[in-house]
Amino acid sequence: MLIDENQYTINDAAFALSMTLPTKMVDWPGTRHNFGATIAHADGHAEIHHWQDARTKGEGLSAPPDHSIQLPDDVDIEWLQQRTSTKAF
Numbered sequence: 001m002l003i004d005e006n007q008y009t010i011n012d013a014a015f016a017l018s019m020t021l022p023t024k025m026v027d028w029p030g031t032r033h034n035f036g037a038t039i040a041h042a043d044g045h046a047e048i049h050h051w052q053d054a055r056t057k058g059e060g061l062s063a064p065p066d067h068s069i070q071l072p073d074d075v076d077i078e079w080l081q082q083r084t085s086t087k088a089f
Contacts, residue, residue, distance in 0.1 A: 001084060004030030004037040006058070017084055018068060023077035026068040031057055039083060047083070051076045 003015050006028035016026035030037040035057045036050035051057050056076040071077060 001042065002040040004033070006030050007032075016068075017077065017080050019081055019084070022070050022072040023074045023081070024068050024070045025056070025074070025077060028058065029056070029076075029080070039080075041083075049076075049079060 001015075005015050007030070009028045011027070014027075015029070018024035018026055029051070031051065033048075034050060036048055038046055038048050040046045053071070053074045053076050055071050055074055
Protein backbone atom coordinates (compact mmCIF):
# COMPACT_ATOMS: atom_id res chain seq x y z
CA MET A 1 0.00 0.00 0.00
CA LEU A 2 1.27 3.45 -0.88
CA ILE A 3 -0.12 6.65 0.62
CA ASP A 4 0.62 10.34 0.39
CA GLU A 5 2.22 11.16 3.76
CA ASN A 6 2.05 14.51 5.48
CA GLN A 7 5.15 16.55 4.72
CA TYR A 8 5.75 17.17 8.45
CA THR A 9 6.00 13.48 9.39
CA ILE A 10 8.14 12.09 6.58
CA ASN A 11 10.97 10.50 8.54
CA ASP A 12 11.68 7.19 6.82
CA ALA A 13 10.55 5.13 3.87
CA ALA A 14 7.35 3.89 5.50
CA PHE A 15 3.93 5.05 6.67
CA ALA A 16 3.13 3.64 10.11
CA LEU A 17 -0.32 3.22 11.64
CA SER A 18 -1.14 1.58 14.95
CA MET A 19 -3.54 -1.34 14.56
CA THR A 20 -4.51 -1.34 18.26
CA LEU A 21 -7.23 0.40 20.24
CA PRO A 22 -7.53 3.14 21.23
CA THR A 23 -6.73 4.34 17.75
CA LYS A 24 -3.35 5.98 17.36
CA MET A 25 -1.68 7.81 14.48
CA VAL A 26 2.07 7.18 14.14
CA ASP A 27 2.76 8.88 10.80
CA TRP A 28 0.19 11.31 9.44
CA PRO A 29 -1.50 11.03 6.04
CA GLY A 30 -1.23 13.86 3.54
CA THR A 31 -3.80 16.64 3.53
CA ARG A 32 -2.62 18.62 0.50
CA HIS A 33 -5.38 17.35 -1.78
CA ASN A 34 -8.47 19.02 -0.32
CA PHE A 35 -7.82 17.36 3.06
CA GLY A 36 -7.53 13.93 1.48
CA ALA A 37 -5.06 11.42 0.13
CA THR A 38 -4.88 8.66 -2.43
CA ILE A 39 -4.06 5.14 -1.30
CA ALA A 40 -2.63 2.80 -3.96
CA HIS A 41 -2.86 -0.93 -3.28
CA ALA A 42 -0.53 -3.69 -4.51
CA ASP A 43 -3.30 -5.21 -6.64
CA GLY A 44 -3.42 -2.05 -8.77
CA HIS A 45 -6.53 -0.32 -7.45
CA ALA A 46 -6.50 3.04 -5.70
CA GLU A 47 -8.85 4.86 -3.35
CA ILE A 48 -9.25 8.55 -2.64
CA HIS A 49 -10.35 9.43 0.87
CA HIS A 50 -11.08 12.87 2.27
CA TRP A 51 -10.35 13.02 5.98
CA GLN A 52 -13.43 13.55 8.15
CA ASP A 53 -11.98 14.08 11.64
CA ALA A 54 -10.51 17.51 12.37
CA ARG A 55 -7.68 15.82 14.29
CA THR A 56 -6.62 13.87 11.19
CA LYS A 57 -6.72 17.06 9.15
CA GLY A 58 -4.41 18.72 11.69
CA GLU A 59 -6.78 21.65 12.06
CA GLY A 60 -5.52 24.14 14.61
CA LEU A 61 -1.95 22.85 14.34
CA SER A 62 0.90 24.47 12.45
CA ALA A 63 2.25 20.94 11.95
CA PRO A 64 1.04 17.50 13.04
CA PRO A 65 2.90 15.93 15.97
CA ASP A 66 5.99 14.00 14.89
CA HIS A 67 5.25 11.07 17.21
CA SER A 68 2.39 8.73 17.85
CA ILE A 69 -0.60 10.20 19.61
CA GLN A 70 -3.84 8.55 20.70
CA LEU A 71 -6.93 9.74 18.84
CA PRO A 72 -9.86 7.79 20.29
CA ASP A 73 -12.77 7.21 17.91
CA ASP A 74 -11.01 8.77 14.91
CA VAL A 75 -13.07 7.50 11.95
CA ASP A 76 -10.17 8.16 9.58
CA ILE A 77 -7.81 5.89 11.49
CA GLU A 78 -10.48 3.20 11.53
CA TRP A 79 -10.87 3.63 7.74
CA LEU A 80 -7.11 3.25 7.28
CA GLN A 81 -7.00 0.21 9.60
CA GLN A 82 -9.61 -1.54 7.46
CA ARG A 83 -7.37 -1.12 4.41
CA THR A 84 -4.01 -1.82 6.00
CA SER A 85 -2.33 -5.16 6.57
CA THR A 86 -1.17 -6.21 9.98
CA LYS A 87 1.09 -8.92 11.32
CA ALA A 88 -0.82 -12.15 11.95
CA PHE A 89 -0.28 -13.81 15.32
